[in-house]
Amino acid sequence: MRFVVIGGDAAGMSAASRARRLYPDLEITVLEQGHDVSYSACSMPYNIADPDTPMDDLVVRTAEEFIEKHHIHLLTGHEITAIHPDKKQVTGRTLQGDPVVFAYDKLLIATGAVPTLPDLPGKDRLMPLKQLEHGRRIKDVIRKNKVKNAVILGMGYIALEMCEALTELGIHVTMVKPGPRLLPWLPEKIAQIIQTHLIEKQITLHMGTHIQRIEPAGTGSTIVCDTMNLDADLAIGATGVAPCSGLAKNAGLTLGVSNAIQVDPYLRTSNPDIFAAGDCGDAIHVVTGKPVWIPLALRANRAGWAVADNLFKDSNALQGVAGTAVFKVFDLAVARTGLTFFEAKNAGFDPVENQITSLSRARWQPGAAKIHVNMVGDRRSGRLLGAQITGTDGVAHRINAVAVALHATMSVADFIQTDLAYAPPFSPTWDPMLTAAIQLGKKL
Amino acid sequence: MRFVVIGGDAAGMSAASRARRLYPDLEITVLEQGHDVSYSACSMPYNIADPDTPMDDLVVRTAEEFIEKHHIHLLTGHEITAIHPDKKQVTGRTLQGDPVVFAYDKLLIATGAVPTLPDLPGKDRLMPLKQLEHGRRIKDVIRKNKVKNAVILGMGYIALEMCEALTELGIHVTMVKPGPRLLPWLPEKIAQIIQTHLIEKQITLHMGTHIQRIEPAGTGSTIVCDTMNLDADLAIGATGVAPCSGLAKNAGLTLGVSNAIQVDPYLRTSNPDIFAAGDCGDAIHVVTGKPVWIPLALRANRAGWAVADNLFKDSNALQGVAGTAVFKVFDLAVARTGLTFFEAKNAGFDPVENQITSLSRARWQPGAAKIHVNMVGDRRSGRLLGAQITGTDGVAHRINAVAVALHATMSVADFIQTDLAYAPPFSPTWDPMLTAAIQLGKKL
Structure with missing residues (x-):
């Protein structure tokens, strides 16, 4: 039996490793178009902030380890360009341009997501940050070009993490986006706290600013906007990602929400011998019960693992995602789970939201700081x-x-009753999450 | 209508305050035998560690505030010695010895818990730490007697918190207990981590040591043990607490587990006009479904609040406690919820436990430290x-x-599927709680 995996990152390598543990005799082939497999992509901004630690420290396991220790046929530099479900084959080429063909009994598409850069003249001058190779390039530019000013297009998770990393290196950061608000999915009051914090940290924010083109300027670029020109020794594009689902689409597999590959709870696509896992596939949202596309690392690892469990029998049905995420921006952490007010409204709920500000610890404790919570509930069902x-x-x-x-x-009402931990160094008597629920409960 | 509350701490004052909000015309009387009401008892060890902050800073609201702002008849220095359910009266005396009688329509017993000191000759020389007055006395002794050596009888939460507080003041601490193990409810490996940490912090631990008597020695005491004598400028008794349920018992109310006052989900005792809340009453454990006595602050506040909700109609049924608790001992935090292996066994489950050691953050992150998790599941039900x-x-x-x-x-199995937050500064991709659940799941 031949198990072929397209993509050697979180989902792909989780699937391959677990398949090896479960099936010692399975023939496992992983085809990765780049050179790196199994690395902590989420750690790249923190590594960039630290000039003394090579980017390669983020490699969790090397290709050699998978090959020698786990007996996985791991082929890097192999780009797959087509899936042929009728022949149960995948075809593509090596970096040298040689054609390759692999036959499979079970196939996993774990092609991840790609950065979506705005379609502007000179967009090739924007450096994305998705793969380890992107991280190496950004680090090289910082070192070689003595970067003093960076411009980041976009203000999402990655943009904000990069903004902190670059500031730590003494680089002044300007962030630009055409939209009118920072983190528009957050309640305005909470987004405003983050915006104020960014400004206190000397970040320049240009919202509502449309970019027209990116021009070369010495070793850097000039970001030409509708109202100004921004000089950038380093220009980063962090304007979002899209699922890498072209291969699946061309093979006739069903795509779903956000063009992600539609999968069932067993991670099967519309073809029963083809699985999809990781940032290229969708998931069921546990609150709405509907498919969503939320590319996050835990789901990718979990889905890859589940594919191995489900290769030959349906044994690991994933219940779905809550969209739980957290990121750090300077001294602030920002976390979310479930639906925002507007997402809830769009999903057909009758949402009510409420914001509270509480303390993170008992008020006498060193380190006690304000914590701001917005909680959303459904008026109809509670x-x-x-x-x-x-x-x-x-x-x-x-x-x-x-x-x-x-x-x-x-x-x-039931959450209000939960018995959460209290001790003065860690929490007020009523944890802020309980206080938030109690106040929300009054509005429901 | 007259609502009388015996006891002016967390549960009593929560009930009185909320009753005032719900019923502006209700006649509310709180009878407190001491002088202090509404203070953060759990913060006392941290206050003791800080000589510059008076103990009275821990008062959340003063008696005057309750009286003037909330129109509550709050009488301090009033000790209630009997409840007469037939006459719907409580009787007692003032500090001056004058007899007092109060009639009630609804009564709340919120008498809390009392320290249980071992019945030894000289036990009056042991200083407990339960009420604010105890905290003041300990602080006074430390200041006046230039305490260099302290001996703590007991090794529970309070003992360990005091051990840290005294060490911060430059006082050498010796802890003594007759039992053979530190925190015997914890799995041995986890208890051993805490024991090693205490020893690294220069704490002297004497386990398996039986105390015979406490003798005066200068301004301090000598703790006479079976195998040695310990000099103590300060001798603290932290050997546990017991519910203050004597009044209830003498009034014919049903006591339950650990002699705590038995209450239903509405906090009613066996007499429908008498409620009990806080450390004097029991609760249903959400895992076993059976009554337990776990005296903790959140439950006390929540139960007091619910009593007000339920005074005249059954509107707030408490679901129970999970026994969630956390405490800090030097650099370590120790937390628990639900049942330990042995508690599960005693409750009729077929428990399986598993311990893992993981990292608190991604391994490249500053601050990443070992986190040790023991998780318990039921083999029969999963x-x-x-x-x-x-x-x-x-x-x-x-x-x-x-x-x-x-x-x-x-x-x-369902917990394994939960979508917990991941970002490198805060967690590994798989949160340690998920890793613990996955490993436990393999044993089930």
């Missing part, structure tokens, strides 16, 4: 739908209590 | 039963994800 938090202390893990409640389809 | 954690980073709030899962009667 169900808890989601939460968004920011603060400088005790944010990241607090969101998980709500995430678990969403998986359990808990009501706001 | 249900998640509890967890215990220790570590120096990211422990306290992580327990809450499990606590919520216990409230939702989640299986280990």
Whole structure:
């Protein structure tokens, strides 16, 4: 039996490793178009902030390890250009241009996502940050060009993490986006806290600014906007990602929401011998019960793992994602799970939201800091739908209590009753998540 | 209508305050035998560590505030010695010895818990730490007697918190207990981590040591043990607490587990006009469904609040407690929720436990530290039963994800599927709670 995996990152290598553990005799081939497999993409901004640590430190396991220790046929520099479900083959080429053909019994598409750069003249001058190779390039430019000014197009997770990393290197950062608001999915008050924090950290923000083109300027670029020109020793494009689903589409597989590859709870595509996992595939949202495309690392690892479990029998049905995410921007952490007010409205709920500000610890404790919580519930059913938090202390893990409640389809009233940990160095008597739920409960 | 509350701490004052908000015309009387009401008892060890902050800073609201702002008849220095359910009266005396009688329509017993000191000759020389007055006395002794050596009898939460506080003041601490193990409810490996940490912090531990008597020695004491004598400028008794249920018992009310006052989900005792809330009453454990006595601050506040809701109609049924608790001992946090292996066994489950050691953050991140998780599940049903954690980073709030899962009667398999937050500065891709659940799942 031949198991072929297209893509050697989180989902692909999780699937290959677990398949090896489960099936010692399985013939496993992983085809990766780049040179790197199994690295911590999410750690790249932190590595960029640290000139003394090579980017290659983020490699979790090397290709050699997979090949020699796990007996996986891992072929890097192999780009797959077509899937032929009728012949159960994939075809493509090596970096040298030689054609390649691989036959499979079971196939996993784990092609991930690609950065979507705005379609502007000179967009090739924008450096994305998705693959390890992108990270190496950005680090090289910083080192060689003595970068003083960076311009980041976009203001999402990656943009904000890069903004902190570059500032730590003494680089002044300007962020630009055409939209009118920072993190528009967050309640305005919480987004404003983050915006104020960025400005305190000397970040220049240009919202509502349309970029016309990117021109060369010495070793750097000039970002030509409608109202100004921005000099950039380094120009980063962090304007979002899209699922890498072209191969699947051309093979006649069904695409779903956001053009991600549609999968069932067993990670099977519309072809029963072809699985998809990771950032190229969709997932069921545990709150709406509907497909969503939320490319995040935990899901990619979990889905890859589940593919191996389900290769020959349906044994690991994934329940879905709550969209739990956290990121750090300077001293603030920002976390979310479940639905925002507008997402809930669009999903057909009758949402009610409420914001509270509490303390992260008992007020006498050193380190006690404000924590801002927005919580969303459904007026009709009383169900808890989601939460968004920011603060400088005790944010990241607090969101998980709500995430678990969403998986359990808990009501706001039931969440209010949960017995959360209290000790003065760690929390007020009523954890901020409980205070948020109590106040939301009054509005429901 | 007259609502009388015996006891002016967390549960009593929560009930009185909320009753005032709900019923502006209700006649509310709170009878407190001491002088202090509404203070953060749990913060006392941290206040003791800080000589510059008076103990009275821990007062959340003063008696005057309740009286003037909330129009509550709050009488301090009033000790109630008997409840007469037939006459719907309580009787007692003032500090001056004058007899007092109060008639009630609805009564709340919120008498809390009392320290249980071992019945030894000289036990009056041991200083407990339960009420604010105890905290003031300990602080006075430290200041006046230039304390260099302290001996703490007991090694529970309070003892360990005091051990840290005294060490911060430059006082050498010796801890003594007759039992053979530190924190015997914890798995041995986790208890051993805490024991090693205490020893690194220069704490002297005497386990298996029986105390015979406490003798005066200068301004301090000598703790006479079976194998040695310990000099103590300060001798603290932290050997546990017991519910203050004598009044209830003498009034014919039903006591339950650990002699706590038995209450229903509406906090009613066996007499429908008498409620009990806080450390004097029991609660239903959400995992076992059976009554337990776990005296903790959040439950006390929540129960007091619910009593007000339920005074005249059954409107707030408490679902119970998961026994979630956290405490800090030097650099370590120790957290638990639900059942330990032995508690699960005693409750009739077929428990399986597993311990893992993971990292609190991605391994490249500054601050990443070991986190040790023990998780308990039921072999028969697959249900998640509890967890215990220790570590120096990211422990306290992580327990809450499990606590919520216990409230939702989640299986280990379902918990494995939860979408917990990941970003390198806050967590590995698989949160340690997920790793613990996955490894436990393999044993089930």
